Amino acid sequence: MTAMAMLRRLARHGGARFGAVVVTTFALVALLAPWVAPHDPEAIALGSNLQGPSWRHPFGTDSLGRDVLSRTIWGARISLTIGFVSVGLAMLGGVPLGALSAWAGGWTDRLLMRTADVLISFPTLLLAIVVITIFGPGLGHAMLAIGIAQVPLYARLTRAAVLRVKVQHFVEAARASGAGEWRIVARHVLPNCLPPLLVQTTLLFATAILSAAYLGFLGLGAQPPTPEWGTMLAKARDFLRTAPHVSIFPGLTILLTVLGLNLLGDGLRDVLDPQTAA
């Protein structure tokens, strides 16, 4: 299927359309944060703290008088970074391992996949907490932790994709023409594995953002005053009664972003990879 045909099918898919709109908005807001945010996200103004939504502060202010909308916008930037770094790390570790596993076969394959299966069965949060326990809390460590937790998923995905491609004709042809093993993998096999990886990347991007929010909420991820969405909600708890808006808006934003990514991912799966469609 050509890229153009894929895009056309995607555009017709209702869920994917909605998801794409949400994701694009999220990415744009994140990239343009310094220009889009109406106030400095870290500027405190104790005199106007815990105010409800108003023209000046559409999302209200938090306990130190900071503008919640601006903090949410900058939070999008942080979440975008978290997504890219975590997923990037996971791919860096997982793709080569998966490809190796599929290509080598035998004991290596069995051992690697058994390990991956076991690791996948653990909740991401638990694995991330283990990494944080060793390295200490903080946004950087959180991204590392989430990336590590997602490596086995990518390994398994890559392996499945490589196995499928491995037996196809053009690989045989390449081998017959005398190309070296590495060349075959790099030039012919891996590029054809992209579709399923793309689907999962979108979904795992969502998981990464959620996991970072969870760690932030527990105090193990981004530390204040960093405006990470989860960290913002940890403090908001204390004011649930007097200022619920501080809890509602950042949480709603996480929900929308993750929803958009999930819809997009589902759409991609329906279009690109019908074999594993829900």
Added chain:
Amino acid sequence: MRWLVVALAAVMVVAVVGTAPASKDTLVIGMPTDVPIFDTHKATGLHNGSILNQVSEPLVRLTTEGKIVPWLVESWEQSKDGKTWTLHTRKGIKFTDGTPFNAEALRFNLERFRRLSIGKATLAMVKTMEVAGEHDLKITTEAPFAPFINSLGYHWIVVYSPTQIQKVGDDNLHTAPVGTGPFKFVHHKRGQEVRLEANDQYWGGKPKLRAIVSRPYPDQGARMLALESGDVDLIFHVPPQEAARLAKISALAVSTPPSARVIWIYLNTQRDPFKDKRVRQAIYLAIDREAIVKNIFAGTAKALHSPGPVGSYGYTDKYDTLGYNPERAKQLLKDSGLSNVTFTLHHSPGRYLLSGQVVEAIQGYLKQVGVTMRVTDLEWGALSQLTAQPVEKNQAQAVLFGWRSVNGDIDSAIQDFGSAFWRPKGNNGSFWKREEYDRLLTFEQGTLDGKKRLEALYRMQEILMDEMPALWLYGEPQIWAAKRTLKGVEWNPLESIQSLHAAYFED
């Protein structure tokens, strides 16, 4: 499918109907934290005293004004050379296991305190202890120490039954502690509740309440909802913003008893960037303490204009010439020649009311004048360890610390800035020193001339307000709320309940 819906509906009905309310002779308390271990000699947290105090009792009690009230120890004499104290224990007191409380039991417990407690340094000056009679204990100190009896009033010095300790083992006292208090230990289900029942043989008379239950609600929102819904009868650490709202509810009463605690930030004057007085003053100028008091504490705290608690003897606000002035702060920083000042603040979350928010606010204020403050959160034990290091090894640059005055006199707050009190000997976490100050301190602690003493205290405050070895922030409020029908709760200024012996629910 239909049965599923019916089942769900049934579950919802059962869930909503709920439990019956506790009877009116049981007091249910909502605590900010769980009691980690029901053994006062091993206790560390601030709030636990409220519950622990009902089972085990102290030797003497201290009032807000600093007066000593005899308790388990009823009288004492100091020897002529000042080094030996003879304590007389109150007669006729029994532990709830029937064994008698006497001088031997007292000695046993003091030894246990000195062995196990984190506050053991309070009795570091004790050399020997000797039982001199059924109810008499002779304690000898290394050197004459005038406020010795005050030290005995330290809140973690309490008495448990030695027989019980021997019976269950020193390590397991917390499973079945036995004391002399108005209530007996029933059980401690960790994370869930502590239950006590009335000790009808209490030497002070039968308590009116029949049982006390304490439940941990670390989430302050949940804690307040529990009070409002009637699940608990009393809560403390009420967030100041909520105090006004709760006070309007007719079934509840909100109290703000005087608190002797003040919150400072010690600045290590032996390390950069705080060696320069101008930098210290600049930091002070950058923080708007009135705004903090007004907005974070909803006006229930009091901004400090002097190191001591507002209202203590000798307190004066006339030397606070700096106030809040970010422009001047920036100027002073420029004058000092340092740019991009960065430092780390050590802080123990959960220990002091709303300190996390205060720290974040300070971070914001300092950013406005170009200073970067990083925050390291440490659990209290680790923080104490870190800050107790002597000057050569002490890594801390700034530490948020609460101090209390026990005797209502500003001396007890500012005496620690004498150079003799550099950590670990005393509490001078600033490692600050000034000869004139030391001379004034010695003078005012020794003189009997009231007028001259007051002058000395004033001069000392003037020096401290200029030198800023610490940032004087605010006096902490103590806020608790309970059902209006609850009466007779005795408080002490350390944010804990002294005794529930006289507490009861009015009809």
Added chain:
Amino acid sequence: MAPNPPAARGAPAGPWHPSISLAMLRLIAGRLATGIPTLLAVSICVFAIVRLIPGDPARLLAGDFATDQIVDDLRARWRLNDPLPVQYAAYLGGVLHGDLGRSIATSTPVLPELTERFLRTLQLAVAAIVVAAAIGIGAGLVSAVRRATIIDHLATALALTGVSTPIFWSGLILILLFSVTLEWLPAGGTGSPRHLVLPAVSLGLFGAGVLARQTRSGMLEVLGQDFVRTARAKGLPERLVVIKHALKNALIPVVTVLGDQFGRLLGGAILTETVFSWPGMGRYLIDAISQRDYPAVQGAILVFAAAVVLINLLVDVSYGVLDPRVRPE
């Protein structure tokens, strides 16, 4: 947490009934046996955690107030001066004897308290699974049967929302609605069945979403199959067709998903317990981390990981019993 686990399989074809044979039992035993190396691997990893943290392991395990004597005792007890294999043997020996060390915060052994906390978390997880199953399967069923109607779209949208909502946020919103505004249910703590409702719903929402999607797709597949058409042609009432024939088959992959979710629920419980002050294992772990109570952290992670392994094992075995396609020939 991926909203659709990659391992989800479609519904099997043909009518289904479980049966147990000797070959079946051998399969079960085989599956159980693979659990042991996994648990060993888990114990090695947990053992490694404390030794990877910068600092002297003896000091980390003893706490800041420990005297040098206590630290030395600990060093001797856990063989911290010996080579790693010896250390591991000492650690494993302790674990097998039920000795997980002493908590620094409470000076009491870790295991007894952990057991109690674990049961509390289990209570929460089971309640959440019940909620997830009830709402999820119900919604998925209705969705499939009323395919392409408003109800279907609504249910699908809700399922997707359930899967995208941060667990702690749904908890906060539920508290806002039912505790603060309506004052129907308590916002935290334990003590009565009422206290379990909001936490269970909050934790079960994600699973409900996954199960709804899985049930719907499974049912759609089954409803289009021959034996269903046959039953319909025979003139059987629709309800009978749906529940008796179709549902049973569609439920098999759902059971796998359910089992899969149970393991993930334990992770989510960490958040729910924090929001609702539920005295379970998750909160114990978080408190221990913030207090740097490393023996407690080590113990909690071990119990958590072991629980996940065992639950997944049980699910694996039960799946083997239920799914005819997995039967040995």
